[in-house]
Amino acid sequence: MTSSPSADDAAVSAQTQPGTSAETAPQDTGGMPPALPSAMPRQDLRRAPPAAQRRLANVKGQALRRLAVLVPAAALAIFGAYEMHAVLSLDSMTVLEWCLWALFVVTFSPIALAAVTAVAGFVRQWQLSLRPPLQAQLADFAPQGRTAVLMPCYNEDAAAIAASLHAMLADLQQQYGDRALQWFDWFLLSDTRVPERALQEEEAISLLRQRWPTAGLYYRRRTINTDSKSGNLHQFCEQWGARYDYLLTLDADSLLSAHALLGLVYRIEHEPRAGLVQTVPRLIDGVSLTARLQQFANAIYGPIVASGLAAWTNPSGNYWGHNAIIRRQAFMEAAGLPHLPGKPPFGGAILSHDFVEAALMRRAGWQILIADDLPGSYEEAPPSIVDMAIRDRRWCQGNLQHARVICARGLHWVSRAHLATGIMSYVSSVLWLLLVLVGLMLAMQAQYIRPDYFSSDSFLPVWPRQDAPRALRLFFITMGVLLVPKLMGTLLYLLRKSLRRSAGGAARLLRNVLFETLLSILIAPVMMCVHSAAVLAVLAGSTTKWNAQRRDDGTLPWGQLLRRHKWHMVLGLALGAAAWFNSWALLAWLSPMLVGLLLAVPISAWTASPKIGRWFAERGWLQTPEENQPPAPLLLRKQVECDYAARIGATAPLLEQLAQPELVARHLALTLPPQQPQTRDIPPALALARVKLEDARSQRDALAWLTPAELGFVLADRTLFAQLAALPR
Template structure:
């Protein structure tokens, strides 16, 4: 898996794929239409601010910020409109039924996850694939990067138990890395370099992924039938979510997601993108062209590539392999964070990864569409500070108009004073146009849902579907200003050079302590109160214009609290609101995964102390030792403080309780890598 050169590229090094049609008409519609809409909006905004026949520098700044922000929503609108038109006339594709002749590894990277859940997902996916009759074409790998001793031992317990239950034909494998070098990208790269040659393809999952057997087999058959495909991405739908915030996300993704994804798939064509999971990859092509270099400098812009998936898609496409999405393929699922704070934690990492792509967008040999994917990701996070800046400039202009006297004697001779004035009628019209373009993708999804009888009935009927869409729109509008400030803060931290790190994602339903919510959102509330008072003091019209933003910020603490409440989400569910077809008729694999998860939870994988579990079960200890790498990752003579302290404490301890109480988390990990210390641990008194 050679490290790729981002500065030089020769097409002779890539895959010689036959020439295929590029969707120029779709791209012209999306980008040409978006450009025309942006030009129209900019002209209208200029007419709004130049009603007096002259324009101040603040007005020019407002015009520039508005144009940038408007271009972002205009492009989203034209892409969604393309997807909407395609979905109105779509037919159900017929899946090929040829037996598989290739081998695929289903790989699930895990990092300090809930073991009962992840192994339930793997077991359910395996059962579903076996039911298709194509099970012999698939192997299953759990690739652990866990850094907590209890999580590591829980994974091994679950793996050994599941392997024993499945028997010799399990085709189930487990690997734990001593160091989580380069995080998920390094985890996958380690698998590819050590075992990837045994497989034609790999299906990459996340710890919260679920995929039906039919979906997986269809992806493998599609890859087999298309010798030029490098990555084929499915569209994962969100399921199993019950908190208020997660249910809003689940509903929005189900109703509006297919519209957006279909538009993206149509204009991207074979220059598509990869989202890091629920996708099938041609292993040898990935190995040959997706070795990621470390970027010069320190994080957040240097070091290893954080959002590796976009870069891998761009590099494999650079080499001539196709990357595309199958948005109509059903049976691909994922979960989402349960609260506003949880998604902010994940979003901080995504913000750093996307902004880091500014170092990669100029890579030699990339397709124009690949550069556009990078640009879209970067713009998605810059949009929040640009929106915040537009609000600040708007307030400054209103303040100037209300309180600052015009400059009668400027350095440049004029017959009349220069002061900012606006055309209120045209401004109101432009506001309506902007909101229409912003909300149109939601309307497209709602129309398709009302037309589709199955979706309409599963969502509680037409009235409940419309009411659910209104609830989602209202809650999203209240959350938007909070998210704007959170993302703006993230961008500022990244520009100041602060690295995000990599914290495991909280996936279970559950609320966050009130004190943490107040701490995270107190400044949002204060800013909302100050902005509201200032706007009201300047002009009542300004206060009314800013009221949605002010209300969202003032209510940031109760909104964030409500977002993580399981009771609120379930109450809406009982009323038949924010329902999705997957809730009305749950996928069989989701039900099976829940049942297996309950069985795993009863076995106590996630509740046990790892050291005590090893001490109490000699077979588990033997299994753990058998799974260790043959060579000690610590060279002889290279003493490490954690290992030295672990050795001293285990030698000093007389009982397992003493050892468990004395050892720090890092010392526990050092002990678990040392066969001699494990033997000593096993001999301690109970």
């Protein structure tokens, strides 16, 4: 925190830039470096690359590691299917019972794989703890190739972005000296459409350039947002990618330590077959209970799951779209995304591009590695259930699109498994909901046939001709399998002294695990309904777009929450009424789900409240290692975020900027030459902006006539902005 913007600016300049000046700095005066166009061909999903290009390499011991995970997972799934069949088949099975069995098998199999993967992750994490850290190997390392750090943004908080970029530069300089600043070029790739946000981004990049004159800091805002985020990155590659050996992709909320930045370069340079190295981001800086819940689970259970995934999928791992380094040659040669035939939601541009890009690069023979042993990679979590729902709606459409990709020619079978997992991550919610409904129908059917079918000594409904003791045993087995990742993560923290201390000690850790589990149980039914609704909306033909995400405050008025959660409460009432008229035992059996649905509005409000979140944080609830010992880049970001917020928040309105020649010149320098789209591709807002500028007699007239969308195009087009600036005031 800073006492005043001017004091902080002086302190930052003195602390982070000793011996440098703008006059001696090799800083480009425009928004971007000189272009070096290179082709990035779109891939054909119906035709695999020639066998000579598919340099598929076996990794020693990989087959045994995969068998060690997949065979026990398959055995556990088969055991669950057998037990469920035994429960239902004392007599001939009805159609409803067969449906229940099929739904159970399909939903139990993924959690069986997740459980065995978690056990493998526990073993791998224990082995990693015995190895020397990678940091020790970076002291004398100097990269041979050039790396472009790419941060796409869309209507984001420019001050937060600037503070994060500043923190990463400061940590890099402090850890490895001024020379390290020359190893990376930093690009803010904007698709922002809100004019005020675009002007703030220009102020942010200008401030960063003033404070870091020797660093390569660049800014580009597209006129037309073709293919959203994936198109943003692909257009960069086609124009400037050939200048670099590696691309390090970030999100607008990403934060990487200096060791993580250099460690990624070290890893990809020392593995020439690696096309992509993906870190495992840790969630940080959460305020609300929703955000803190996610970051606690991510800290305690996430490493176990990620290490288990790395254990059996590497070198055919996955890409999560950010906090990863990519070999530019591999990406441009193999990962050009095609447009899927047909219209959205299943056709058109691929929304969840990362999974597909990883699969295409693996198809071409490049390794995709999950670097579960490389710490220092961070991001932020959505602050509320509503924000999670908005994000997941877009992800759901993108993942369901993978049904059109999963059968592409030449994909590695593990890549197909990643695509299938992405699809199932949303479809499984529909299946779980159907499982509940079919079970309820069976209970009601049994009640109709035999009114007194709940035994006094069993909490589980005893269906006609079904094995109740075996069903109860299967229930506890299923719950145990579901909780294995939590148990393995907690056990790892309890057994390792350093981890145990970082989580506040054993007692606080166990208390927080219990609290996280109970809170997750309340939220899970709502998210099941959210995901089910998203799947049904996509199947019905509804589509969505890339929207800006809220990062800090997720609160909404109670009226809006009521509108968003009304159908969740209706479902809770319907299920509760059906159980009420059937049996008290069934009502009690469904009570965890019913409580979450009936209290969806207050749960959503309370878990989004920053005030409530801070109250729990002050008392150590859901404490993570990053809170107990904040990482260096997070501390550096907090030192400057208030100053950047004050300075960028005070960005002059456009009309005032038009009266200052130096700001007009700055904007023109940061704006690319106009694109030349085909006539049929010109957006209507761009065409209207041209007409209005031709008719305007003054800047005030033009700004009064232009809509925000039209003004956004004017700011992104050098010719149109110059035309606006030339008008009388």
